[in-house]
Amino acid sequence: MKEKMLALLLSKDESYLVEVLNKNFNIKSGIVKLGGLKKKKYGDKIKTHLGKEFAIVKPNIKDILEKKIKRTAQVILPKDVALILAYTGIRPDSLVVDCGTGSGYLAIFLANYLTKGKVITYESDRNFARIAKENIKISGLKNIKLKHMDVAKGIAEKNIDLLTVDIQNPAKIIKNAYSSLKAGGYLVVYSPTVEEVIAVNKFIKRKSFSEIKTVENIVREWQVERTTRPKTMGLMHTGFLTFARKME
Numbered sequence: 001m002k003e004k005m006l007a008l009l010l011s012k013d014e015s016y017l018v019e020v021l022n023k024n025f026n027i028k029s030g031i032v033k034l035g036g037l038k039k040k041k042y043g044d045k046i047k048t049h050l051g052k053e054f055a056i057v058k059p060n061i062k063d064i065l066e067k068k069i070k071r072t073a074q075v076i077l078p079k080d081v082a083l084i085l086a087y088t089g090i091r092p093d094s095l096v097v098d099c100g101t102g103s104g105y106l107a108i109f110l111a112n113y114l115t116k117g118k119v120i121t122y123e124s125d126r127n128f129a130r131i132a133k134e135n136i137k138i139s140g141l142k143n144i145k146l147k148h149m150d151v152a153k154g155i156a157e158k159n160i161d162l163l164t165v166d167i168q169n170p171a172k173i174i175k176n177a178y179s180s181l182k183a184g185g186y187l188v189v190y191s192p193t194v195e196e197v198i199a200v201n202k203f204i205k206r207k208s209f210s211e212i213k214t215v216e217n218i219v220r221e222w223q224v225e226r227t228t229r230p231k232t233m234g235l236m237h238t239g240f241l242t243f244a245r246k247m248e
C-alpha cells in the first residue's frame with residue numbers, strides 16, 4: 001500500500017480507519033506500526049505488538065463518513081439517507097441539489113451513488129464551507145460541487161432530479177426550488193421538529209406537488225448475545241423527512 005492510503009483494520013470486536021504513515025497507532029489491544037502497512041495490500045492481515053490480528057480492508061464511504069470526516073452541524077445519518085435513496089429512486093445519472101451542506105455528510109453519501117451524476121451543494125457559512133470542502137476531498141469523490149452561497153438567493157441549476165433541504169426555515173428555499181425541479185423530480189425536507197414539519201407541509205401543499213408524505217425512520221438495534229432483546233441504549237430521534245414530487 002502507498003503512503004497516505006486509507007485502510008480499515010477489522011477484528012471481531014474493534015475496527016479502526018487508519019492512514020498508511022510512518023507512525024505508531026495505539027489502540028486498546030496494543031500498538032500497530034502503521035508503516036508496516038506499506039508491505040501489505042487489502043485482504044492481508046496485520047498484528048499489534050501484543051499479537052492481536054486485524055484484517056486490512058478497503059474502507060467504503062460509510063467508514064470514511066463515520067470515522068474520518070470532521071462534523072460541524074448535525075448530519076443526516078445513514079438510516080435517513082437510506083430512505084431518501086429508496087423513496088426518490090434516484091438514478092446513477094441524477095442531478096441532486098443539496099441545500100445546507102453542513103459537514104457535507106448527506107452530499108457525500110448521495111454522490112457516492114451517482115456514478116454518472118452529480119451533487120451541487122450550497123453552504124452559506126464560510127467556516128462550514130471550508131470544512132465541508134476538506135471532507136469532500138477526503139471522500140475522494142469528484143462529482144460534488146460546493147457553492148459557498150446563500151441558497152435563499154436562488155438556485156442556478158435547472159432540471160433537478162432531487163432537491164434536499166436541511167436548513168432552518170426552509171420555506172423560502174422551497175419557493176425558489178419549485179421552478180428548478182424537473183417534472184417528476186423530488187423535494188425532500190429534513191426537519192428535526194414537528195413544528196417545522198407542519199410549516200413545511202403547509203407550504204408544499206400550496207404548490208403543484210404530488211406523493212406528499214412525512215415519515216420518521218426508527219431503527220432499533222438488538223442485542224444478540226446470551227440473551228436476545230432490543231438494546232437499552234441507542235439513537236433515538238433524529239428528524240422527520242417530508243417527500244414531495246413535482247407534478248408539472
Ligand SMILES: C[S@@+](CC[C@H](N)C(=O)[O-])C[C@H]1O[C@@H](n2cnc3c(N)ncnc32)[C@H](O)[C@@H]1O
Binds near residue numbers: 073074101102105123
Ligand atoms: C443541519 S446543517 C446540514 C447538515 C447536512 N445535511 C449534513 O448531512 O452534513 C445545516 C447547514 O445549512 C447551512 N445553511 C443555513 N441556511 C443556509 C442558506 N440560506 N444557504 C446555504 N446554507 C445554509 C448552515 O450553515 C448549516 O451548515
